[in-house]
Amino acid sequence: MKKITSLLALFLIITSCGVKQTRELLTSGDYDAAIRNAVDGLRGNKNAKGRQDYVYMLEEAFAKAKERDLRNINGWFKDANPQNLEKIYETYIQLNFRQEQIRPLLPLKLLKEGRDAQFPFDDYTDQIVSSKNALSKYLYDNSKALLVTKDKMTIRRAYDDLVYLESINPGFKDVAKLTDEAKFKGTDFVSVYTKNETNMVIPVRLENDLLDFSTYGLNDKWTVYHSNRQKGIDYDYGLIVNFRQINISPEQVKEKQFDKEKLIKDGVKNLLDANGxxxxxxxxxxxxxxxxKTIRISIYEFSQTKACQVTAKVDYINFKNNQLIETFPLASEFVFTNIYSRYKGDKRACEETYYPNFDRKAVPFPSNEQMVFDTGNDLKAKLKDIISRNKFRR
Structure with missing residues (x-):
């Protein structure tokens, strides 16, 4: 019995909170949110006494929302501004949608008044069709006019309008073709290339790898990067990777010798007293x-090292006025290291983690070209970070 009472109390608390929130939405003028809350509250046992508040508020919210929308539509028609056509169409859609939200719940009883709640529904089919046709014509004509301009931001607005037009009126005239045209004309095309201002030859592999923008994942809706210029494209921007300096250290082999000792167990022996x-x-x-017993080892460690530092800069160029937009530093370092060791004595005297050094041998040093190429992964990561953080249009 106590459990049933607790559940009932919890239900009443939840219902009370829902009713309060719905009333606040209604009094604040957010009628559609109030309708959603009321509809949710009436699902299930819609005729329960505890849900009567929802019925009253749903009736009131529906009437006020409808009156407001029809009043707005009337004002937009009188204004005769074509930019209001979308508002008119979307409002008719909302008027119809609002009715369909409530329709499955009907009839709804007002128990105290002994009547059904009033929801005067209308058929908005003709208004939806006529407003959609008027809006479609306006969007189509306006988008075609915008596509004639040279301003990419204006063309992008035309693209958005055409995408919207296709969503409300699929297959309307040649909208698909115009959408593709707007996408192409509104896109910023960036030509990416390298310059070598050093006194060394940049490995072709590094240039190709660095300019392989298909691996960067940087193309977005309105920006496309090309490392190879394509015919028929008027490039808007240039991204130039200028190699300024390449420093390669001499090949070095360093040797050091050190000793270690360790006390280890070497079998067992008889315990002797003080007298032997x-x-x-x-x-x-x-x-x-x-x-x-104590074991000892003498280790002769050899360290091969060679380092390469690549310094560059990334220039953003506006091809429309041939002006430098901004420059970003780009640098990377790669260090080749090989450590190998020889020893005399008992190997067990040093840590096991050091053992792999005894298995290694001297290896040929990488060529200068290979050293420069090996900076590539770090350069690519840093270049990608620069481009990701610094868009051409901000």
């Missing part, structure tokens, strides 16, 4: 103890 006699247990058996 064997100590025995109660059964007369000699007592055994660990036989500890």
């Amino acid at each position: 006699h064997v100590v025995k247990d109660s059964l007369g058996n000699p007592i055994k103890v660990d036989n500890m």
Whole structure:
């Protein structure tokens, strides 16, 4: 019984909160949100006494929302501004949608008044069709006019209008073709290339890898990067990777020698007393103890190193006026290291983690070209970060 009472109390609390929130939405003029809340509250047992508040508020919110929308539509028609056509169409859609939200719940009883709640529905089919046709014509004509301009931001607005037009009126005239045209004309095309201002040859592999923008994932809705110029494209911007300096250190081999020692167990031995006699247990058996001994090792460690530093800058160029927009520093370093060791003595005297060094040998140093190429991964990551953080249009 207590459990049932607790559940009932919880239900009443939840219902009370929902009613309060719906009333606040209604009094604040957010009629559609109030309608959504009321509809949700009436799902299930719609005729329960505890849900009567929802019915009253739904009736009031519907009437006020409808009156407001029809009043707005009337004002937009009188204004005769074609930019209001979308508002008119969307409002008719909302008027119809609002009715369809409520329709499955009908009839709804007002128990105290002994009547059904009033929801005067209208058929908006003709208004929706006529407003959609008027809006479609306006969007189509206006978009075609915008596509004639040279301003990419204006063309992008035309693209958005055409996409919207296709969504409300699929297959309308040649909208698909115009949408593709707007997408192309509204796109910023960026030509990416390198310049070598150093006294060294940049490996072709590095240039190709650095300019392989298909691996960067940087193309977005309105920006496309090309490392190879394509015919028929008027490029808007240039992204130039200028190699300024390449420093390669001499090949170095350093040697160092160090000793280690460790106390280890080497079997067992008899325990002796202070006089050198064997100590025995109660059964007369000699007592055994660990036989500890010190082992030593001399290690000869060789370290091969060679370093490469690449310094560059990334220039953003506006091709429309041939002006430098901004410059960003770009640098990377790659260090080749190979450590190998030889030893004399007992290998166990050093840490096991050091053992792999004993298995390594001297290797040929990488060429200068390979060293420069090996900076590539770090350069690509840093270049991608620069481009991701610094768009051409901000």
